[in-house]
Amino acid sequence: DTGVSQDPRHKITKRGQNVTFRCDPISEHNRLYWYRQTLGQGPEFLTYFQNEAQLEKSRLLSDRFSAERPKGSFSTLEIQRTEQGDSAMYLCASSLYWRENTGELFFGEGSRLTVL
Amino acid sequence: GNSVTQMEGPVTLSEEAFLTINCTYTATGYPSLFWYVQYPGEGLQLLLKATKADDKGSNKGFEATYRKETTSFHLEKGSVQVSDSAVYFCALSGFQGAQKLVFGQGTRLTINP
Numbered sequence: 001d002t003g004v005s006q007d008p009r010h011k012i013t014k015r016g017q018n019v020t021f022r023c024d025p026i027s028e029h030n031r032l033y034w035y036r037q038t039l040g041q042g043p044e045f046l047t048y049f050q051n052e053a054q055l056e057k058s059r060l061l062s063d064r065f066s067a068e069r070p071k072g073s074f075s076t077l078e079i080q081r082t083e084q085g086d087s088a089m090y091l092c093a094s095s096l097y098w099r100e101n102t103g104e105l106f107f108g109e110g111s112r113l114t115v116l
Numbered sequence: 117g118n119s120v121t122q123m124e125g126p127v128t129l130s131e132e133a134f135l136t137i138n139c140t141y142t143a144t145g146y147p148s149l150f151w152y153v154q155y156p157g158e159g160l161q162l163l164l165k166a167t168k169a170d171d172k173g174s175n176k177g178f179e180a181t182y183r184k185e186t187t188s189f190h191l192e193k194g195s196v197q198v199s200d201s202a203v204y205f206c207a208l209s210g211f212q213g214a215q216k217l218v219f220g221q222g223t224r225l226t227i228n229p
Contacts, residue, residue, distance in 0.1 A: 004159070011149030031215060042120075042162070042205050049161070089195060091160070095215050107152075107160040 004025060004108035006092050012114045014080055020078045021111040025094030032075050034067055034104060035091040036060065043091055049075060050097065082115045089113075117145045122206050122220035129196055130228050137191040137223045139180075148207040149173075149182050149189040150217065154203045156199035163191075163204070198227045 004023045013019050025032050031050050035043035040055070047057045051072035061067075064082075069075040079086055089112050093105040123138040141147065151163040164173030169184035178193045179220070189206060208221040 033216070040221065042207075042221045043217075045216055045218070047215060093160075097215060104162045104165070105215060109157075109159040 004092055004094050004106050006090075006108040006110060006111045009109065009114045010022075010114070012116065014116050015084060016081055018078065018080045019113060020076055020081055021090050021092075021113075023075045023077070023092030023108060025074070025092070026096075026106055027073075029094035029096050029106070030072070031095045031097045032069055033093040033094065033095075034075070034077050035088040037091055037110070038087075046077075046090075079113070082113075084115045087113055087115045118147065118156045118205050118208060118210065120208055120218055120219045120220035122204075124223070126224040126226060128226045128228065130196055132166065132195045133201075133227075135191070135193040135196045135225070137204055137206075137225070139189045139191065139220060141187050141189065141206075141208050143187075143208055143210070147210055149180070150207045150209070151178070151180055151189070151191050152207055152219075154205070154222075156202070161207065170183075187196050196225075196227050198229050201227045202227055 007022045033048040034046040037043045046061050047067050049069040064080045067077045089094045089110040093107045095105045119142045121140050139155045139219045148167045153163045154160050160194045164175040166173040166182035172181045180189050180191045203222045205222045207217040
């Protein structure tokens, strides 16, 4: 399968614990995005990378959230000291970007976080 | 800032009915417009897109026309099938090639046989 893969698909944790999600994008894609989706809402942008550089972070991304893409391939999203409000589906997407491209983002199936 | 508003769901139709899902947007500049679909148990998939005013995107019998004068991008299909049951998201991305998407809240569509 050459699509975007995310791991784990579902994580249940207790409030205050740290969690980490991993995203493996489509191999030739240079951009990688993280979104958060809560029940009944559309995905909300969190952050994105071009290669290994993190180019933008949303105001939604508090200090407890950190994302990395160390070698410009896979990415991790870590949430420290989880809160119940962090419960959501975390979506990863990747794309092949060049200046004139208004092209497609390819999404993974998401990692669902439940904070008890 | 940029935003997208979709008609609220859920929407329930019978097979072969005509479908319209309304989408309006607010944006600076000249955004590109998209419809994404999420089938049960699957990730979001691009359904169609339009990159400039008066463009029509189409795929799988669905169509949407980029209307700058009404800031709209309504999704239509002439005859829906049970397999079209899914959640549909309207989205926009900024100009100058920016690919960061702003999504609407989604519309759940159920088609009954």
